[in-house]
Amino acid sequence: MADIGVIGLSTMGGNLALNIERNKFKVAVYNRTYSRTENFMKQNGDKNIVSSEKLEGFVNLLSKPRKIIIMVVAGKPVDSVIEQLLNYLEKGDLIMDCGNSFFEDTERRAIMLEEKGIKFMGVGVSGGEEGALNGPSIMPGGSPEAWNDVKHILELISAKADDGRPCVDYIGPRGAGHYVKSVHNAIEYADMQLIAEAYDILRKVLKLQPQKIAQIFEDWNKGELDSYLIEITSKIFKKIDDKTQKPLVDIVLDKAAQKGTGKWTSQNALNLGAPIPAINSAVVERVISSMKEKRVIASKKLFSGVDEEKAKYSGSPEELIESVRKALYASKINAYAQGMELLLIASEEYKYNLNLGSIASLWRSGCIIRAKFLNLITQAYEEDPKLTNLLLYPYFTNKLKDNLADWRKVIQIAVGLGIPVPAFSSSLAYYDSYRSEFLPANLIQAQRDFFGAHTFKRLDADLNENFHAHWEDK
Ligand code: NDP
Incomplete structure (x- = not known):
């Protein structure tokens, strides 16, 4: 059985799959358009990678609890892939959206998937094609339990800084990883x-x-x-x-x-x-x-x-x-x-x-x-x-x-x-x-008070107090 699955075999997904495989994990891959999967497998047939034309077949190639990386166009395609996956996943399985998703989408998906018992991570991945293949910087957000499930994989595939530390660390809950990305x-x-x-x-x-x-x-x-x-x-x-x-x-x-x-x-x-x-x-x-x-x-x-x-x-x-x-x-x-x-x-x-x-x-x-x-x-x-x-x-x-x-x-x-x-x-x-102690915002406050009675505070009074002036002698 494969240790982890990758959905989306374009530049980032394909290279990430190869990076994970190089680090001694068995990888299952799937792509919406099967010809892309076929090309990928043709080029990488000698590697510890398995594939399936159908999403259900791909899910069945994974050891449980399943770990699945989604690397597709951000936005609706991610929702569509998650929706399809839900037909085959079981409680305790983990989905990692590693594309450039908008963090509010990730927040929404995290809540929706948690209710269904599916673990979810929004993971920022940076480094382009070369990084994905040889070691990207990785910003994982989600539950700490989900992070513990994949920490060992992400640390191995990530870039290493000059001091040898892996360029990945738990960022925070829900959309935190995508926010930081x-x-x-x-x-x-x-x-x-x-x-x-x-x-x-x-x-x-x-x-x-x-x-x-x-x-x-x-x-x-x-x-x-x-x-x-x-x-x-x-x-x-x-x-x-x-x-x-x-x-x-x-x-x-x-x-x-x-x-x-x-x-x-x-x-x-x-x-x-x-x-x-x-x-x-x-x-x-x-x-x-x-x-x-x-x-x-x-x-x-x-x-x-x-x-x-x-x-x-x-x-x-x-x-x-x-x-x-x-x-x-x-x-x-x-x-x-x-x-x-x-x-x-x-x-x-x-x-x-x-x-x-x-x-x-x-x-x-x-x-x-x-x-x-x-x-x-x-x-x-x-x-x-x-x-x-x-x-x-x-x-x-x-x-x-x-x-x-x-x-x-x-x-x-x-x-x-x-x-x-x-x-x-x-x-x-x-x-x-x-670095300015004084900015001309005093004038803006005065203008606001002049035309809208928005009040202002005084440098020489308690800051809880609001003042209003009659700026013009009638
Ligand atoms: P693209 O963003 O070009 O995405 C192409 C992939 O998305 C293909 O596998 C495509 O499948 C799939 N896809 C598109 N629409 C759907 C859909 N409705 N359902 C299922 N699959 C779909 O590829 P990249 O590899 O460049 O990027 C992947 C993600 O990583 C994106 O979120 C991107 O923003 C992010 N990213 C990209 C970086 C880069 O340097 N390129 C760097 C860091 C992050 P199909 O073959 O069937 O069309």
Whole structure:
């Protein structure tokens, strides 16, 4: 009998099945469209994998209590697979939805399946094709009993950090795993947008060619920016298009697609009252980028107001490259600080009891945002588990202090030349707002009281008291 089953044999499911099999488990596989199963079995016939054309046959291949991974398109397909499975499962069997499901769907499914006696886990898996095959970062949510049933498997198939710790740990109840995966993806959006803005500045201010930028990113990857995203970005700049013999990146259409996890996170953060401007701007920029046709028209009609001669950067290119690196790192610290604070707020709201140090630690390898930097975040929460915001961790506080002048300079240069840097600048605005004892919200409260008698509090009175003023002498 098979130890575990995988439903959905596209990129992620197929590779996850191979990863599990390589770790000495017998795997049963099933896919809605049988030809995909046949292809998979043709390529992997020599392995300890069994398959069935029918879902019932697949379920019967599994040892009891059954453990089943679902790796299909998020949304209705997951409900459909669960509904079909319920015809054949018994109490005590376990379903793990390992796709990018919306956490509220996972909450709903967890309640529905618990009532039927079926164990359920919503598991975030990150690392793309390569990670699924060789070791992803895994974020499992669900009941602790269900986690105990599969802990040994997930620990074996997960990525391992430099210190040998597996990049998987129990995240929390119900939708906690998918919630954290969604925030992971949203941080990934912000990280990618920040890197894109750094590239845009190097390209448009210094007029550097992709080959040169590749070298810069390679250098950056040797220092504190060392990360998977910086590494693949340097490789992207080196790729020459077979057809045109030009750098391929210059030929890729500038319309960014998205599957929803960034947007869900922004929507949810607004609901929770959590400020995540770097993530929001990354989502918004993908949306604006997708309006290519409108941008082409506007580019011919709207003015930049830039005096090219006056705004032209005339300093040393090396100095600006270093300033961009520092600005990127400072922005990145802020983007992660925002994402982690969102997790803190959500943990309280949804009673997830998240361990932020453990979460940062399991992102250190296997996933798309893996980076040397995550060791520092792990360390920050290990030293101070009650840390409210990463900006207040002394290492980051001081790092930001060192990078601030360059961060401001880079944003000024970009804004002066009309180059959009929404994630860089919204991160700086977040930083400046967060560190401000006084914000102009006093005026907003006054306006609200003026037109709507919404009342206000006074700096010199008890905060339980509300005041209303007659702002105009009649
Ligand atoms: P896709 O998201 O492209 O999903 C394809 C699979 O879903 C196929 O097996 C397909 O079956 C199945 N499917 C679609 N609709 C249904 C349905 N109604 N009933 C049953 N099966 C259905 O594949 P990926 O491998 O890329 O991703 C799987 C999941 O993992 C998704 O939730 C995705 O968001 C997530 N994920 C993907 C990552 C990536 O890098 N690709 C990274 C991390 C997570 P059929 O062959 O019959 O069409």
